[in-house]
Amino acid sequence: MLVAKRIPALIRSFCYQSFFLFLATLLLAAQERQLDLYIIAGLVFMLKVCAIPYFLRRLIRKIKVKDDLGLFINPQLSLLAALGFTYLSWVFVQYLIGPSDQALGAILAAAFFVVLAGMFLMIFRITALAQIIGLLVMENGLFLLASSVSGGMPFFVEIAIFFDAFVSVVIMGFFIHRINKFFTHIDVNKLSRLKG
Amino acid sequence: MLIFFILGIPALLVLAALIFGAKKKFALVNTCGYLVVLLSAALLCKDVIFSRQPAFQCGFIYLDILSAFFILVISIVAFATALYSVGYLGKEIEEGALSEKKSRVYYLLFNLFCLSMFFVPAVNNLGMLWAAIEMTTLISAVSVGFYKTKESVEASWKYIIICSVGIIFALLGTILFYYAFSYSGITKSLNWSDIIAVSHILDKNMLKIAFIFILVGYGTKAGLAPMHTWLPDAHSQAPSPISALLSGVLLKTAVYAILRFGMIVIKGAGFAYFGNLLLLFGLVSLAVSCGFVLVQKDLKRLLAYSSIEHIGIISIGFGLGAPLAAAGALLHILNHAIIKSLMFFGAGNIVSAYKKHNMNAIRGVIKAIPFTGIMVLLGIFALTGFPPFCLFFSEIMILISAFTGSSYFVAACLLFGLAVIFAAFIYHFGKMLFGNLPKGMAVRSEPLSIKLAMIFLTLLSGAIVAALPLIKKDLIWMAQKLF
Numbered sequence: 001m002l003v004a005k006r007i008p009a010l011i012r013s014f015c016y017q018s019f020f021l022f023l024a025t026l027l028l029a030a031q032e033r034q035l036d037l038y039i040i041a042g043l044v045f046m047l048k049v050c051a052i053p054y055f056l057r058r059l060i061r062k063i064k065v066k067d068d069l070g071l072f073i074n075p076q077l078s079l080l081a082a083l084g085f086t087y088l089s090w091v092f093v094q095y096l097i098g099p100s101d102q103a104l105g106a107i108l109a110a111a112f113f114v115v116l117a118g119m120f121l122m123i124f125r126i127t128a129l130a131q132i133i134g135l136l137v138m139e140n141g142l143f144l145l146a147s148s149v150s151g152g153m154p155f156f157v158e159i160a161i162f163f164d165a166f167v168s169v170v171i172m173g174f175f176i177h178r179i180n181k182f183f184t185h186i187d188v189n190k191l192s193r194l195k196g
Numbered sequence: 197m198l199i200f201f202i203l204g205i206p207a208l209l210v211l212a213a214l215i216f217g218a219k220k221k222f223a224l225v226n227t228c229g230y231l232v233v234l235l236s237a238a239l240l241c242k243d244v245i246f247s248r249q250p251a252f253q254c255g256f257i258y259l260d261i262l263s264a265f266f267i268l269v270i271s272i273v274a275f276a277t278a279l280y281s282v283g284y285l286g287k288e289i290e291e292g293a294l295s296e297k298k299s300r301v302y303y304l305l306f307n308l309f310c311l312s313m314f315f316v317p318a319v320n321n322l323g324m325l326w327a328a329i330e331m332t333t334l335i336s337a338v339s340v341g342f343y344k345t346k347e348s349v350e351a352s353w354k355y356i357i358i359c360s361v362g363i364i365f366a367l368l369g370t371i372l373f374y375y376a377f378s379y380s381g382i383t384k385s386l387n388w389s390d391i392i393a394v395s396h397i398l399d400k401n402m403l404k405i406a407f408i409f410i411l412v413g414y415g416t417k418a419g420l421a422p423m424h425t426w427l428p429d430a431h432s433q434a435p436s437p438i439s440a441l442l443s444g445v446l447l448k449t450a451v452y453a454i455l456r457f458g459m460i461v462i463k464g465a466g467f468a469y470f471g472n473l474l475l476l477f478g479l480v481s482l483a484v485s486c487g488f489v490l491v492q493k494d495l496k497r498l499l500a501y502s503s504i505e506h507i508g509i510i511s512i513g514f515g516l517g518a519p520l521a522a523a524g525a526l527l528h529i530l531n532h533a534i535i536k537s538l539m540f541f542g543a544g545n546i547v548s549a550y551k552k553h554n555m556n557a558i559r560g561v562i563k564a565i566p567f568t569g570i571m572v573l574l575g576i577f578a579l580t581g582f583p584p585f586c587l588f589f590s591e592i593m594i595l596i597s598a599f600t601g602s603s604y605f606v607a608a609c610l611l612f613g614l615a616v617i618f619a620a621f622i623y624h625f626g627k628m629l630f631g632n633l634p635k636g637m638a639v640r641s642e643p644l645s646i647k648l649a650m651i652f653l654t655l656l657s658g659a660i661v662a663a664l665p666l667i668k669k670d671l672i673w674m675a676q677k678l679f
Contacts, residue, residue, distance in 0.1 A: 096405065115368065122361065131357055138364050142371060149375040154386050157323030161367070164330045168360060171334050175341065175353050182346045191350045194429045 001137070002082050002117060003075035006068060007129055010121075011056050014133050017114075018048035021140050028147055036155045043162055044143075052136065052169055059173050060129065063180040072124040085116040107148040114141030128179060128186040132172050139165055198243070199257055199318060201236040202267060205229045206274075206311035213303035218296050223282040226303060227645075230275040230310075237271035240264050245670050258320030258389055261674050265526065266317040266452050269533050272656065273444040274310045276649045277437045280541050281306065283643030284437055287548060298342075302435075305339040309441060316449040322370050323386045325453055326363070329417060332446060333359045340434040340442075351429035358426040359417055366413025366453070372406035373457065388456055395463040403464045410457045411473055417450035419504050420477045420511065421484035428488075431500035432553065436544025439496060440537040443503040448529050451510060455678070458514070462679055467517050474515030475606060481508030482613040489620045494553045495543050498624060499536070502579060505617055506532045512610060513594040518601050522675035523668075524593030531586040531657065535578045538653040542572035545642055546628075555624055559631035567642055569629055571650045576625045578657060580618040586657045589664055 001013040022044045029037035073081070089112035093105050118138030122131045146153050153161070180186050209229050216222045244264040253259075259267075285302060288294040294302075312335055315328040333356065341352035370386075376398045377391050378384050385391070391398075416423040427447075431439045458470050485505035492498040506528065513525025545568040550558050562569030578585035591614065598607035660667075 096402070115364075119361070122357070128353065135357070135360055135364070138361070142364065142367055145368070146371045146374070149371065149378075153323055153371070153374065154321065154384070157321060157327070157386060160324060160327035164327050164334070168330070168334055168356070171338060172356060175337075175349065175356065178341070178344070178349050179353060182344075182349055188353070191353065193347050193350055194354075194432070 002078040002120065004069065005071065005075065007060055007127070008057070010069060010130065010133055011053050014136060015049060015053045017137065017140055018044065018053075021144060022049060024144065025147060036158075040155075040158050043159075047162060047166055048136070048140070052166070055169060055173060056129070056132070059176060063177060063186070065127075065180065065186055069125050069127055069130055072126065078120070078124070081120060082113075082117060085120070086113050089113045089116060104148065108145065111141050111145035111148060114138070114144060117141075126187050126189045128172075128176050128188045131188065132169065132176070135172075136165070136169070198236040198240045199259060199267075202233050202240070202271065203311070203314055203318060205233050206307050206314060209307040210304065210311060213300060213307050218300040220286075222303060223285065223299075226307070227275070227278045227282060230271070230278040233314075234271045234275040237264075237268045241268045245674075253320065253389065256320060256324065257318050258387070259318065261677055262452070262455065263317035265530075265674065266448065267314065269448060269530050270310070270313050270317070270445045272530075273441060273533050273537050274313075276537055276541075276653050277440050278306070279645050279652065280440070280544075280649040281437045283646035283649075284435070284544060284548075286643060286645075302339075302342065305335060305342070306438070306441075309335045309339060309438075313441075313445060313449055317452055320387045320389055322373065322388055322391070322456070325388075325456070326367055326370055329366075329414070329449060329453060330360075330363050332449065333363065333417065336430075336434075336438070336442060336446060339438045340430045342435050342438065343433070345433075348433040351426075351433035355426045355430040358423075362413050362416025362423060364413070365409045365416075369406045369409030369411075369413055369457070372402060372409065373460065376402040376406065388460075392460055392463065395460045398460075398464045400465045403461050404469060407457060407461045407465075407470070407473070411454060411477065414450045414453045414457075415477060418447050418454065418511075419450075419481075419507050421481040421504060421508070424481065424484065424504050427504060428497045428500040431503065432494055432496040436496075436540050436547065439499075439544075440540035443500065443540060444533040444537040447503060447507055448533060451507065451529065454511075455514065459678060467679065471515045471517045474511045475603075476515075478508045478510075478512035478515055479606065479609055481505065481511070482609065486613050486616045486620075489617050492620075492624070493555055495546065495555050495558065495628075496540075496553055498555070498621075499539055499543055502539075502617065502621075503532075503536060505613070506536070508613075509591065509594065509610070512598075512606060513590075516594065516597055516601060516603060516606070517679065518597040519672050519675040519679070521594050521597035521601075522678055523671040524590045524597070526674060527593065527660075527671060528587065528590035531578075531590050531660065534653050534657050534660075535575055535585075535587060538571065538650055538657075539575045539579060541646065541650055541653075542568050542575055545646065546572070549640060550634075550637075555628055558628045560633040560637075561629045563633045563639065564637055565640055565642065567647060568650075571654065572625065573629055574654065576621050580621050581614055582618075584661070586660045586664075589661065 004010040025041040025044055029041050090109045093108045115138050118134045122134030176186055241264045244261050285299050312328055312331040319325050337352045337356040341348050374386055380398055419427040431442055461470050481504050485501045488501045510525045510528050513521045549565050578587055581588045581591045
């Protein structure tokens with residue numbers, strides 16, 4: 001995902017990531033035998049694997065921009081940064097829970113890594129679309145974190161978070177539309193009218 | 197039961213705005229609705245304080261003195277803004293800046309925004325609290341982009357992105373709190389009332405790390421420096437009534453969330469940790485806002501930076517830890533909400549009369565729009581903490597307890613910052629209010645509802661000063677409940 005150079009590739013890799021999240025939740029659901037978790041896994045599939053990528057693809061078709069992401073940092077360096085993040089999140093998790101539980105530690109480290117990777121995407125990619133995807137990736141990481149540390153948040157909270165995520169994508173899509181209309185590009189690096 | 201009025205009326209008004217929003221009469225109905233909300237909030241607050249009963253719990257909803265207080269603050273500003281909007285929108289439509297259809301969108305957003313803010317202090321579940329705060333971000337981002345200009349689109353994009361990232365960190369913090377709680381092996385719950393009951397046995401390190409994420413996350417929303425960068429853009433580009441809501445209460449709802457988590461951390465990991473973090477962020481915010489207020493050219497951005505300053509003062513007040521300081525900070529939240537709304541209303545009138553934001557181009561406000569001029573003059577003295585006004589009392593409460601608690605450095609920084617900001621405000625507004633009228637500018641007066649809204653806020657702030665000896669004991673009691 002971090003080496004993706006074009007918008008469709010980024011959306012596709014987000015799609016794959018969400019699919020793995022769906023599998024992980026399904027596994028957890030089968031383990032704990034709870035109906036709530038099955039419903040949540042279904043929601044992950046519907047929203048994150050199907051609806052949101054579909055919405056984003058339609059958006060880029062509609063606004064007809066170049067599908068270049070605009071990298072501040074080239075793919076090779078991004079990959080190196082990702083390696084660094086993996087190490088960092090591992091160290092952080094060790095500090096957090098101690099070396100007692102290695103399996104949990106690995107999942108936690110993966111979750112923190114996903115959060116960091118999302119942040120990296122938001123900062124080092126120029127287009128507004130990459131920022132949305134970065135945000136969604138961070139959210140995926142948090143979702144994994146929540147389900148791995150405590151078998152998922154309370155049911156209604158999960159639903160509310162899903163709802164918020166979906167609404168935020170719709171609203172941001174609306175704003176991208178507007179940015180494109182007013183500025184004829186979606187390059188957030190050039191949004192610098194307001195200062196001081 | 198009053199809480200159902202408070203949550204129900206904005207919900208009904210959302211539906212009503214969807215159907216009748218374009219009608220002229222709707223503005224009045226809207227105002228009446230918020231008047232009822234304000235009265236119920238006042239009754240609710242009175243109930244909680246007089247019965248000294250800590251909590252009311254019913255399903256998702258949990259009310260104690262802190263939430264009742266915040267609901268009161270929100271309802272005051274919401275009512276004043278609804279009243280102001282009547283005249284503001286009327287004038288915009290008259291001048292052709294807005295179509296009548298847009299007023300429906302405006303009222304829809306306004307009511308949704310208020311509804312989501314009322315939810316924040318009313319819910320018990322910390323996850324729902326997060327969802328409600330994220331909802332306020334999303335809705336207010338759309339209202340910031342209400343005027344379709346390049347600047348407002350840019351401002352709302354920055355706002356939604358920065359605050360969404362911030363709030364993701366807050367969610368991370370919430371998950372860590374949840375982990376600390378479920379790790380202790382009692383039950384699985386994210387209810388604040390359950391967590392606070394066992395907070396003393398939770399893992400200290402986990403609480404500390406989690407609270408950092410919470411403070412960074414909700415601090416972004418509250419406008420604490422250095423995460424404040426979205427705030428001046430959003431406040432300056434939003435329509436003035438929305439700016440008043442943003443600055444007056446939206447920032448306070450984030451402060452509320454920080455306080456809720458803070459109470460758990462204080463019980464679990466001691467006061468020093470919480471206090472030092474809040475003091476640090478408070479002082480940084482004060483310093484940053486001082487610099488920007490001095491060199492500011494844009495009227496509404498000036499007020500936005502002043503909001504950062506006041507949020508800094510509030511967090512210093514909570515960080516000091518003495519009951520008197522916390523009481524001062526609570527009072528400051530109320531006073532700042534009232535006075536800052538008044539100032540944004542005034543700024544809205546000035547901008548709509550002069551059609552520009554640049555302070556160097558605005559002269560002779562007192563001659564051009566006399567009523568607004570006088571109100572803004574009073575407002576500046578109140579906002580900068582001049583003695584007979586209400587903000588002076590809350591600031592002096594914080595200062596006294598800083599000195600008696602022998603945190604001289606904090607007190608000195610606070611005094612210095614206040615002095616700089618006072619000077620800067622007098623300089624900027626002195627030039628704007630007095631001075632000669634620009635050529636070709638006619639003297640004009642404001643619509644009745646705008647006048648009423650401003651008079652309401654001024655009288656209310658006066659009433660607070662008058663009632664201060666009476667409510668001081670209750671405030672201190674509230675503050676003791678906090679820590």
